[in-house]
Amino acid sequence: MSGVDAARIETAFSLSFHILFAVFGVGMPWLLLYTEGRWLKTGDASWYALTRKWARVGAVLFAIGAVSGTVLSFEFGLLWPTFMATYGGAIGLLFTLEAFAFFLEAIFMGLYLYGWKRLTPRAHWLTLWPIAISGTLSTLFIVFANSWMNDPVGIGVSHGRITADPLAIFRSSAGWSEVTHMFVAAMMCTGGAVAAVYACGMLRGRRDRYHRLGLNVGLWTVLGLTPVQMFLGDWSARVVATTQPLKLASMEGVYQTGTHVPLTIGGFYDQHTHKMILGIPVPDGLSMLLGYSPNTKVTGLDTTTVADTPPVAVVHLAFDSMVGCGMLVFAIAGLAALTWWQRRRKGLSPRIPHTKFWLWAAILTGPASAVAMLGGWEVTEGGRQPWIVYGRMLVADAASKSGGLGWSVVVTILIYVGLAVALLLILRKLATGAPPELAAADGEDEPKPVAPQAEEVLA
Numbered sequence: 001m002s003g004v005d006a007a008r009i010e011t012a013f014s015l016s017f018h019i020l021f022a023v024f025g026v027g028m029p030w031l032l033l034y035t036e037g038r039w040l041k042t043g044d045a046s047w048y049a050l051t052r053k054w055a056r057v058g059a060v061l062f063a064i065g066a067v068s069g070t071v072l073s074f075e076f077g078l079l080w081p082t083f084m085a086t087y088g089g090a091i092g093l094l095f096t097l098e099a100f101a102f103f104l105e106a107i108f109m110g111l112y113l114y115g116w117k118r119l120t121p122r123a124h125w126l127t128l129w130p131i132a133i134s135g136t137l138s139t140l141f142i143v144f145a146n147s148w149m150n151d152p153v154g155i156g157v158s159h160g161r162i163t164a165d166p167l168a169i170f171r172s173s174a175g176w177s178e179v180t181h182m183f184v185a186a187m188m189c190t191g192g193a194v195a196a197v198y199a200c201g202m203l204r205g206r207r208d209r210y211h212r213l214g215l216n217v218g219l220w221t222v223l224g225l226t227p228v229q230m231f232l233g234d235w236s237a238r239v240v241a242t243t244q245p246l247k248l249a250s251m252e253g254v255y256q257t258g259t260h261v262p263l264t265i266g267g268f269y270d271q272h273t274h275k276m277i278l279g280i281p282v283p284d285g286l287s288m289l290l291g292y293s294p295n296t297k298v299t300g301l302d303t304t305t306v307a308d309t310p311p312v313a314v315v316h317l318a319f320d321s322m323v324g325c326g327m328l329v330f331a332i333a334g335l336a337a338l339t340w341w342q343r344r345r346k347g348l349s350p351r352i353p354h355t356k357f358w359l360w361a362a363i364l365t366g367p368a369s370a371v372a373m374l375g376g377w378e379v380t381e382g383g384r385q386p387w388i389v390y391g392r393m394l395v396a397d398a399a400s401k402s403g404g405l406g407w408s409v410v411v412t413i414l415i416y417v418g419l420a421v422a423l424l425l426i427l428r429k430l431a432t433g434a435p436p437e438l439a440a441a442d443g444e445d446e447p448k449p450v451a452p453q454a455e456e457v458l459a
Contacts, residue, residue, distance in 0.1 A: 004396050006405035007079035010412050014072050017416045021065035026139050027190025028058040029132035036125050046210045060426050083398035090164030091145040098141040105134035143182045147175040151243040152389050174243050177236045184229045188369045191221025196366030199359040222365045223333040241290050245299035247383030250315040257300035261286045269312045315382045322375035325368040332361050
């Protein structure tokens with residue numbers, strides 16, 4: 001196995017594993033802020049039980065995310081030495097800031113987890129704010145570094161050496177569009193996963209207030225953010241069209257440069273004939289979306305060489321997966337909004353009925369959000385190929401030239417598979433449903449109060 005192949009496989013595997021847990025590290029603290037805040041305001045035992053359960057799950061995910069993220073930081077030096085030696089100055093500040101954000105997050109995570117009986121309820125709730133903000137900032141800094149690799153700004157040459165302005169990235173439109181798109185995706189993944197878990201419980205007959213509240217928090221988080229994500233996705237596509245036109249051409253499978261370019265829904269790109277197979281073309285659709293006119297010119301793949309062409313078939317499939325899953329959640333959100341409005345007019349409760357149809361719809365939001373997030377990440381990374389720094393350094397030049405890195409790939413995969421198995425076992429043990437006191441109140445919709453000093457009863 002060559003150094004390039006080893007670096008590609010190990011980095012792709014590590015990133016795909018890590019990002020699944022990183023998104024929960026971003027989203028879960030914000031949901032905890034809401035549930036614990038509701039408990040402080042109402043004294044409702046169901047809110048308290050949800051908070052305690054999610055705090056345990058969040059701690060496990062935080063630990064797994066921290067371990068997998070640490071491995072990634074070491075991989076940069078081992079697998080991509082030329083890249084780090086040349087452009088480390090450009091992204092070094094971002095990684096340093098990310099480390100400080102993680103440091104702060106870890107400190108307050110400790111205070112939060114061990115402060116249930118040592119802090120006042122309000123002080124305990126306040127410790128969540130640094131966790132939520134630091135987790136968000138960690139993602140912001142890492143995604144900014146990735147966006148710089150896609151749109152390298154602030155680079156110069158002095159005395160024959162490459163220089164970089166590490167602050168220039170914060171003025172990049174590519175950075176802000178990618179960061180906001182990723183943050184909302186993280187919140188949607190968290191909300192979708194929560195909705196899916198509690199909808200599964202309700203399908204198994206657990207219709208208590210605890211499950212209904214958990215379902216509502218997750219479902220409204222993922223559905224409420226869907227329209228925002230659609231807007232951010234459109235913004236990101238326009239930025240990509242400006243900064244990385246070949247990535248956009250790969251996303252849509254556009255080979256011929258020109259005007260009146262159609263928008264192709266679905267289909268497969270044939271790398272040999274440069275044609276879309278089984279796709280549904282919308283006449284002038286892509287030109288209209290990009291410039292609001294059929295005369296808008298779209299750059300195609302015919303403007304570059306074969307060697308510099310991204311893996312179009314993969315990028316187009318990933319893009320369609322992202323859009324397809326996003327549209328599925330958007331359709332559920334639209335139907336939910338219509339149902340909510342109709343039932344509100346009739347005075348019916350709950351606003352979204354807990355029928356099998358809606359519970360299965362809620363379950364779908366979990367995997368759909370995760371697939372959309374992973375598809376979008378593949379578009380970001382695959383569409384940049386063969387460049388590691390777009391237009392400046394090839395992946396093949398950045399990777400380690402050392403042989404014998406196959407062992408690193410094998411060890412990494414074994415470690416991550418072990419972590420995944422351990423995580424599934426822990427999460428399965430935590431998925432025990434509502435506390436007995438709350439489950440006994442099955443069918444009741446009135447809040448059951450719990451005093452702050454009664455924590456041990458429900459812990």
